[in-house]
Amino acid sequence: MASKTLSIKKNILSANAEKADETRGLLDNSNILMINIMSSPGSGKTSLLMQTISHFKDKYGIAVIEGDVASSIDADKILSQSIPAVQINTGGGCHLDANMVRNAIEKFDLNKTDIIFIENVGNLVCTADFDLGSHKNAVILSIPEGDDKPRKYPTMFAEADIVLVNKIDVLPHFDFDIAAFPELITGFNPSADVLLVSTKTGEGMDKWFSWIEAGLKEKIKIH
């Protein structure tokens, strides 16, 4: 049973990786940067996106793929920004996959798009296993969740290109060793950037915006 389950999982992941690579090729041809945003429920994915869209929407063509288990609460917020957005309702599924994302991308006008953000399902476990065809993985960990999460959910943090430590404004109210945190992440993932931000006060958001623009420039230089 266990080995049969493992073999099914391996096949699913390998088909997923193939589709993801194909998607990345398609985006590369159009000079589009795609960023997959992952975190626990309530870490601040939607708030981060709302501020990021506001900041960039007059400068770049932004599109959003919004993953939800149920409801359209987040998608409705994103649509209020008047940018192209597609909601994927997984109907109970715990993560997005490369097929779902590809179908969503085909609804965008790629000639008018520079950056696609994916808001994945709120889940630190399942989402880490599925390559969606994005160029960058951004993982949010919020201060109230605690500084032990990278050790408890190592795959997610090993896959991250950037770790955003959100809700830095409430640091005084929680036991979170912020001084030791960047080194902890480096231990799992030497190439990941770590940024301290507050989507509420705006602290650190300029560095996140610069990180995105650096990703865009890197993309244009390569192609």
Add this chain to the structure above:
Amino acid sequence: MASKTLSIKKNILSANAEKADETRGLLDNSNILMINIMSSPGSGKTSLLMQTISHFKDKYGIAVIEGDVASSIDADKILSQSIPAVQINTGGGCHLDANMVRNAIEKFDLNKTDIIFIENVGNLVCTADFDLGSHKNAVILSIPEGDDKPRKYPTMFAEADIVLVNKIDVLPHFDFDIAAFPELITGFNPSADVLLVSTKTGEGMDKWFSWIEAGLKEKIKIH
């Protein structure tokens, strides 16, 4: 593909439910109450358990099943309380299942056990689908996660016998409509209790302890 996946999932869930029912019967014969604690990562499952064990361990036989994706951080904390505890390391799996729990239970001396607590994997999606053979499901939602989570992860809240709203001590620092929250839960799940607690300050914990003892008494009355 989709229907094949659905059918595999249906078979897995039905085998799981059968094993869970069998486990419940076994526990009923020994007058043991089993409570499955679920939440997002970082909502306070381990803190709640630590305080609950301290409160009850001289009065009742307590045992703990500790579910983790990786690491033994939580299990080590629980073992420091000198009570029987079994760690299940899912090796990347996003939830416990009835088989894993049954194997763990067989390591306890049931004649010396009154209450078994399960700390499930930190995940608001996958854990909700798997009956573990417990008598009660306790779901923790912490204030920083936001009051929209029941609408975004409805299955979890529909399965709850009790919803513990944790970190109530930091309420002034977050936008969480606490006045409207109990009614929101009632909308999903009319029979669920809602308790406001802080595992940090101890606020509301007496009501949680009373809820557990009411569950124990109910159990003894039935058998």
